[in-house]
Amino acid sequence: MSTPALATFDLTKDFSIGFWRKRPYRALDRLTLEITAGEVFGLLGPNGAGKTTTLKLLMQLIFPTSGRAELLGRPLGELSVKRRIGYLPENPYFYDYLTAEELLTYFAGLFGYTGREGRTRASRLLDQVGIGAERRLQLRKFSKGMLQRVGIAQAIINDPELVIFDEPMSGLDPLGRRDVRALVLQLRDRGCTVLFSSHVLGDAEALCSRVAILARGRLIADGSLSDMLAFKARGWELVVAGIDERSVPVAGSRVRRIVQIGYGRYAFELPLEPPPEQLMAELTAAGAHLVSLNPIRESLEDFFIEHVTAPDVTSIRREVAGESRP
Numbered sequence: 001m002s003t004p005a006l007a008t009f010d011l012t013k014d015f016s017i018g019f020w021r022k023r024p025y026r027a028l029d030r031l032t033l034e035i036t037a038g039e040v041f042g043l044l045g046p047n048g049a050g051k052t053t054t055l056k057l058l059m060q061l062i063f064p065t066s067g068r069a070e071l072l073g074r075p076l077g078e079l080s081v082k083r084r085i086g087y088l089p090e091n092p093y094f095y096d097y098l099t100a101e102e103l104l105t106y107f108a109g110l111f112g113y114t115g116r117e118g119r120t121r122a123s124r125l126l127d128q129v130g131i132g133a134e135r136r137l138q139l140r141k142f143s144k145g146m147l148q149r150v151g152i153a154q155a156i157i158n159d160p161e162l163v164i165f166d167e168p169m170s171g172l173d174p175l176g177r178r179d180v181r182a183l184v185l186q187l188r189d190r191g192c193t194v195l196f197s198s199h200v201l202g203d204a205e206a207l208c209s210r211v212a213i214l215a216r217g218r219l220i221a222d223g224s225l226s227d228m229l230a231f232k233a234r235g236w237e238l239v240v241a242g243i244d245e246r247s248v249p250v251a252g253s254r255v256r257r258i259v260q261i262g263y264g265r266y267a268f269e270l271p272l273e274p275p276p277e278q279l280m281a282e283l284t285a286a287g288a289h290l291v292s293l294n295p296i297r298e299s300l301e302d303f304f305i306e307h308v309t310a311p312d313v314t315s316i317r318r319e320v321a322g323e324s325r326p
């Protein structure tokens with residue numbers, strides 16, 4: 001198998017908290033993860049879960065209490081590897097009095113793209129992230145969303161093989177989010193591995209091949225979205241039209257919920273068992289016609305809420321790994 005783009009081994013970080021009496025606080029607890037080259041990987045979790053801590057450890061902005069990590073098959077800290085990765089911090093802060101164009105040209109220079117090459121590269125990236133005429137404006141006049149876009153441009157100025165984005169969608173309006181989604185997919189199509197943290201589960205669902213969910217510093221689930229959510233299909237939604245009110249079944253064990261959508265038009269929520277065919281046959285016999293039948297799948301949001309609020313995170317981990325609860 002090819003070398004993973006990123007791997008962590010029991011990565012752990014304790015912060016020291018308290019003023020008079022210092023005590024350790026475990027922000028990240030033995031995180032072991034592997035990200036395959038070319039993947040878009042989402043690191044998800046509620047506030048304070050340890051996402052930023054993980055990404056900062058990978059960037060060596062902070063150092064682990066124990067455990068280790070590798071980027072592009074090499075231990076952290078190798079300069080040759082740093083040249084091949086990009087990073088967007090959680091709250092990018094730039095020198096206020098530079099223009100976007102100057103800032104990016106400066107970053108291009110740090111990677112050896114000088115003179116005209118640097119300027120062209122900076123300009124192309126600003127186009128790519130949708131900073132147009134504002135490129136000659138000082139950054140202090142930029143909105144949060146615009147700064148976020150500059151941050152993203154900065155993170156990919158060196159055509160990285162691996163990018164690490166901490167909340168790339170934060171501060172962006174729906175159009176901005178759409179642009180960033182498209183950009184992440186472009187990066188992936190170029191063969192770049194993308195690791196990003198997010199609270200926005202829809203973005204993760206749209207972009208990621210795999211995700212990991214952290215809560216209170218622990219990994220509570222990781223895997224492909226299809227594995228995580230498919231086995232959770234939990235019933236059917238049957239929509240019928242042209243049904244006489246008297247033929248509408250009553251809610252019970254066969255029909256969990258009934259919603260009238262319009263005149264003679266109903267949506268029924270059915271459990272997985274018994275199969276929906278019997279009810280469909282009864283309804284069609286009563287003159288209804290079938291509009292749609294769809295499995296009701298658990299969304300990432302359902303999964304997230306269910307698991308992140310669960311009291312015992314270790315039992316969930318077992319459940320996700322396919323083992324039974326004790």
Ligand SMILES: Nc1ncnc2c1ncn2[C@@H]1O[C@H](COP(=O)(O)OP(=O)(O)OP(=O)(O)O)[C@@H](O)[C@H]1O
Binds near residue numbers: 025051
């Ligand atoms: N420098 C620090 N000193 C003490 N505690 C810290 C420090 N940095 C982070 N923490 C704590 O570690 C935990 C994890 O924080 P982290 O910033 O990694 O969370 P996060 O998952 O990125 O959350 P968010 O979604 O809000 O960005 C939190 O409880 C936070 O208070």
Ligand SMILES: [Mg+2]
Binds near residue numbers: 052053166
């Ligand atoms: Mg964070």
